[in-house]
Amino acid sequence: MGVLNRGDTVTRDRCTPPSRGADYPGDTAVCEAGTAFAIPLAMNAAWSSNQSVTAVNVDTPARLHLGFLDLSGSLGRRFGSLGLSIEAFRTQLRVVRARKLGATGPGAERAMGYAERMLDALGVKDRVSIQLDTAIPDHLGLGSGTQMALAVSRAIADLFVIDRSTRELAALLQRGARSGIGIGAFDDGGFLLDGGVGKDGQVPPVIARLSFPEQWRILLIMDARGQGLHGRREIEAFRRLPPFSADLAAHLCHLTLMKILPGLQRGELQPVAEGIAELQRRVGDHFAPAQGGRFTSKAVADALSWVDSLGHCGIGQSSWGPTGFVLLPDDPSAQALLSQARRRFGELSPLRFLVTTACNEGGRVRLEHTADALKEFC
Secondary structure (H helix, E strand, O other): OOOOOOOOEEOOOOEEOOOOOOOOOOOOEEEOOOOOOEEEOOOOOOOOHHHOOOEEEEEEEEEEEEEEEEOOOOOOOEEEEEEEEEEEEEEEEEEEEEOOOEEEOOOHHHHHHHHHHHHHHHOOOOEEEEEEEEOOOOOOOOOHHHHHHHHHHHHHHHHOOOOOOHHHHHHHOOOOOOOOHHHHHHHOOOEEEEOOEOOOOOOOOEEEEEOOOOOOEEEEEEEOOOOOOOOHHHHHHHHHOOOOOHHHHHHHHHHHHHHHHHHHHHOOHHHHHHHHHHHHHHHHHHHHHHHOOOOOOHHHHHHHHHHHHOOOOOEEEOOOOOOEEEEEOOHHHHHHHHHHHHHHHOOOOOEEEEEEOEOOOOOEEEEEOHHHHHHHHO
16 A cells, blocks of 8 residues: 555545545545545545545547438338447546536536536436536537537436436437437447337437447548537428438438448448448438538538549538548548648638547546545555
8 A cells, every 4th residue: 555645635546636626525535644544624424325426537429420211210210320439529527516516618508507407307406516628519410419418417327326327318318319329329439320219209229339440530521610400490400301201211221231231340441431422312312401402511512522523432421510521441541631632622711621530439437436445545
């Protein structure tokens, strides 16, 4: 057992500097210099189990939503989605108990709203403080809302030792009404297929999950000027969409089962890229009346058309956009296309280009246990 330094905070694994925002007496423990045990700031006579968790850290990735399979629901389940977790953007936050509800950092207002709703839904009277280090950009088709909601919800549930699955937490905040990809991305990452919404209206189940080949790359094409449809406009857009034929749904499901998924399993980019591109064309044209064309952003559409002319067929738009993507076989190919794109469109263009990889794991959750650490040292 090592000697602890004055002012260090004890966690289960190690002593760390005092936590940010932990302003609750007894939330942290300080180490008395030269001793091998910790003295809490304010120790209660007895430690309860839910006091042992003093902070929860959550780190969760963005995702691409690659398209729906059946908007008609003719077989009893509607939507059905393909998606992919990516490393490019992440939401990272830390939650502790506090005297009053608060949040700081990027996306703080949104996080505080989710926290208030989740505390009420779980029947928790205590309040929390949230420190956000990073947040997935809003309304760019990257799943920012669901990942923020799940990160905050998981942190609160674990902080107060309340056993809830990710699907249950999502349902409490009305996330996953049409797609289960965000929930699957939070739990497991990788390439995901969900089975759509049934008549019971529950969160769509993830029915297939495959690792995305580590050597493959994704070039993201982002329009700095715009956002995709969201909120009431998104709901209204779905309401106004034209009928989705059973033949089209059958075609997209056929592509998924017999081309995209086997290609992923075998690590063959060509069938995956061709299958996703075809799905994107069909679904994009179906959504064109709501988003002004196959793709939301004309600038992104022009860039994707140029990429297609170079022979890269795995192109599309994530969710309502405006973010577009290109699937590429390896990093040299991605870096070469990135350089070409920046030269062609120039610094004055609203377009931004970024190479990323898939994320083949779900969100990371780390708990800090001051009370347990004190018991071990004492």
